[in-house]
Amino acid sequence: MASSSPKIAFLGLGAMGFGMATNLIKLSHPVTGFDVWKPTLERFSAAGGSTATTPRECVRDAPYVVFMVATAAQIMSALFEGPDAAVHELKEGVSLMLCSTGPPEYVPLIQGKLKELGRGDVLVVDAPVSGGTIRAANGTLSIFAAGEEKAVEAAKPILNDMAGSNLWLIPGGLGAGTNVKMVHQVLAGIHIAMTSEAMGFVGKLGLPSKKAFELLKAGEGSSWMFENRTPHLLVEDKTIYSALNIIVKDIGIVTAGGRSAHFPLFLSSTTEQILASGVGAGLGLVDDANLVGVYLPQDPTAILKLASLPEPLAADNAELRLVEKAMAGVHLAAAAEAMCLAAKVGLDAKTMFEIISTAAGASKMFVKKAPLWLSGEWKSGKTVDDVIAELTEAIEEANRLKYPLHLAGTALQLFELASMKGQGKEPDVAIVRIWDGPNGPLYPRESS
Amino acid sequence: MASSSPKIAFLGLGAMGFGMATNLIKLSHPVTGFDVWKPTLERFSAAGGSTATTPRECVRDAPYVVFMVATAAQIMSALFEGPDAAVHELKEGVSLMLCSTGPPEYVPLIQGKLKELGRGDVLVVDAPVSGGTIRAANGTLSIFAAGEEKAVEAAKPILNDMAGSNLWLIPGGLGAGTNVKMVHQVLAGIHIAMTSEAMGFVGKLGLPSKKAFELLKAGEGSSWMFENRTPHLLVEDKTIYSALNIIVKDIGIVTAGGRSAHFPLFLSSTTEQILASGVGAGLGLVDDANLVGVYLPQDPTAILKLASLPEPLAADNAELRLVEKAMAGVHLAAAAEAMCLAAKVGLDAKTMFEIISTAAGASKMFVKKAPLWLSGEWKSGKTVDDVIAELTEAIEEANRLKYPLHLAGTALQLFELASMKGQGKEPDVAIVRIWDGPNGPLYPRESS
Structure with missing residues (x-):
């Protein structure tokens, strides 16, 4: 059972994300969910989660941010595009876990863009998952985590709660998990x-x-x-x-x-x-x-x-x-x-x-x-x-x-x-x- | 224009075969056609051909036999199977042109079977064709002829009438044309x-x-x-x-x-x-x-x-x-x-x-x-x-x-x-x- 205090922002509550996020709630984490599909937010609220109507609002004050949207393009959009983008409100030194499956080059690209915007403090982890909806919901997903050691260490408590004994630490830096x-x-x-x-x-x-x-x-x-x-x-x-x-x-x-x-x-x-x-x-x-x-x-x-x-x-x-x-x-x-x-x-x-x-x-x-x-x-x-x-x-x-x-x-x-x-x-x-x-x-x- | 005397037996009057056989008629050859599809025989008769109701009857007294059925299996059947098979009535020293497209091994197989049956006299030519129905009907098909020199020579007058300037003599013996x-x-x-x-x-x-x-x-x-x-x-x-x-x-x-x-x-x-x-x-x-x-x-x-x-x-x-x-x-x-x-x-x-x-x-x-x-x-x-x-x-x-x-x-x-x-x-x-x-x-x- 993880400590219940630090807020987790969870973006992307699809078939996989919903199970992952509600599993974190069961483990006593306060989780704020965001999804573009409104009925999902209602279900998430009923499952004990908080909800947000924009990525920016979702990540506010959260030391942990998990992206589980469908595509790399959706991460780019939620993170960087427009006044409601998450980047405007990312907490100093936040742990950013990118769990969506995207092309190998996208994770380093996101880190590069954060640095360009003066947000080199964000601890990016490349953390794609596998295992299906059942393992998503019971916290036993396979997760392939890669990134700078400090970033991986920071994310570990949350990754462990999503993966149980199936957390793989992949050497090779950002992109290796995606590979x-x-x-x-x-x-x-x-x-x-x-x-x-x-x-x-x-x-x-x-x-x-x-x-x-x-x-x-x-x-x-x-x-x-x-x-x-x-x-x-x-x-x-x-x-x-x-x-x-x-x-x-x-x-x-x-x-x-x-x-x-x-x-x-x-x-x-x-x-x-x-x-x-x-x-x-x-x-x-x-x-x-x-x-x-x-x-x-x-x-x-x-x-x-x-x-x-x-x-x-x-x-x-x-x-x-x-x-x-x-x-x-x-x-x-x-x-x-x-x-x-x-x-x-x-x-x-x-x-x-x-x-x-x-x-x-x-x-x-x-x-x-x-x-x-x-x-x-x-x-x-x-x-x-x-x-x-x-x-x-x-x-x-x-x-x-x-x-x-x-x-x-x-x-x-x-x-x-x-x-x-x-x-x-x-x-x-x-x-x-x-x-x-x-x-x-x-x-x-x-x-x- | 070829000589009009020697009879040609033509087995297989499909889209290609019908055109090939009627082209031979136009060139003054007497052609006897056979096909399992009866309405085709009526059309063939109307086009000036003679018709036969069995392969055996078709090849009777013909110094030239052309096979243009759909598959190698159909040749095997028409040539060898049962009392109506062509083999029982093949003329001594007949020129047998195999124009259907079959696997490379089938032509030598047919010659082998003929020899087994004591019909080593049959002059087998491997002669697959290409070019479509229009060229079939106007006698300009590409024909790839191979076999023993004597056999190819014997078939040449008829092959020329079907191919015009598109007759290819392929070295390598039986099977080379099919290749x-x-x-x-x-x-x-x-x-x-x-x-x-x-x-x-x-x-x-x-x-x-x-x-x-x-x-x-x-x-x-x-x-x-x-x-x-x-x-x-x-x-x-x-x-x-x-x-x-x-x-x-x-x-x-x-x-x-x-x-x-x-x-x-x-x-x-x-x-x-x-x-x-x-x-x-x-x-x-x-x-x-x-x-x-x-x-x-x-x-x-x-x-x-x-x-x-x-x-x-x-x-x-x-x-x-x-x-x-x-x-x-x-x-x-x-x-x-x-x-x-x-x-x-x-x-x-x-x-x-x-x-x-x-x-x-x-x-x-x-x-x-x-x-x-x-x-x-x-x-x-x-x-x-x-x-x-x-x-x-x-x-x-x-x-x-x-x-x-x-x-x-x-x-x-x-x-x-x-x-x-x-x-x-x-x-x-x-x-x-x-x-x-x-x-x-x-x-x-x-x-x-």
């Missing part, structure tokens, strides 16, 4: 899209979807996202757990990060286009599990209908195994893409492994294979060519059905590229060689 | 999909589509397919010039060829998934220009509506230029993918350049850039990093609009890969380096 989130979202984004690709394939194959989900969940192709999202498709459920537009924004940050680092991110790019197709089909504001509609445009509720199929399904059913092979192949390539990007932007690979393997970006393949990249002991049950054979099986069946396997198709080309470059007989994790630059291999690396 | 067609279809397929991606982008940007088409057609991003298909979108036209399912089948042959050669074909794979999405959206049997519906699912007739916009549009309009940059970047990468596959399967690069640059697989970028690969004089106005910058501009605007650029997204990753490997400052055509194997560079090569 961690970015790399994490490579996996989150690909796995969300792959969940739809896989369950759409289940639907196209006409398999009993509930049983298929249970079996796939237990297999090597599973991911945290797959386990988390698929249940939304198996029952009639219009709840928006996480709107498609959120992962659209996040994967946009990933691909922009790839572009600014001149680093190819094939699966992230494929994911971005699938997600854009989802928005184009009118799915931006609904739960991201509905992305399956892009894969089954003529029958988007196929999974729901197949959930009640009474037919038995064996774990070694050949069609089901095709879905699993597609998932495993994509998740292995995704793990490689993410860990190579982590290395490229200078993040510590071991820390990234620890963060991701217990977070929403985890997959069975990631947890199993990523340690091999760190240790350099590339002993794996399969070769690159073995994965090619498995993905090929899945793709040939999908071709026969005229079902699009966007991600599995891209993953296959990546493994083919590795094979063509001479790594066909090497362990499957040699796929990371694709991202080696002229300066030598990215992996193995124990730490950066 | 040429396969490589050609890499470009045909990508350009068909890119036509939809580009015109969908025009629609999303809300540009006057007719004027945009005219300007894009004149620019460096144009392709034969773009010029040929786009007009179908600018007027109300339900004609099926080429059903989507045809290019779906052809690109399936391309990606299967890539898999059997263990050769990565990123853009072909992306195209395959886009096309599968089109089939999944119910577009398999309509003209392939309708693929734009996959890009604009909520407004598939946007292009038609925008065609009548009276607004002027400057050639240097910034939004239009984004579309052109996306097209040019994709077409350059597609040209590289096709020419590298050609080299990989042992085709002569110079011949491939000559064939493609005058055929339906041509693009402005192909015609401009492919000669540089042959000559090795890689002087180009742009670097790899320049193309990255152009594709990035297009993709960032598409991201903003949540419009999917499947092909441009994939192309960008390919250029990023080249840049990451150290080729960023090299001429843009250095993109081919991606496909170099451990045995050294694929290009430059004057001839294979």
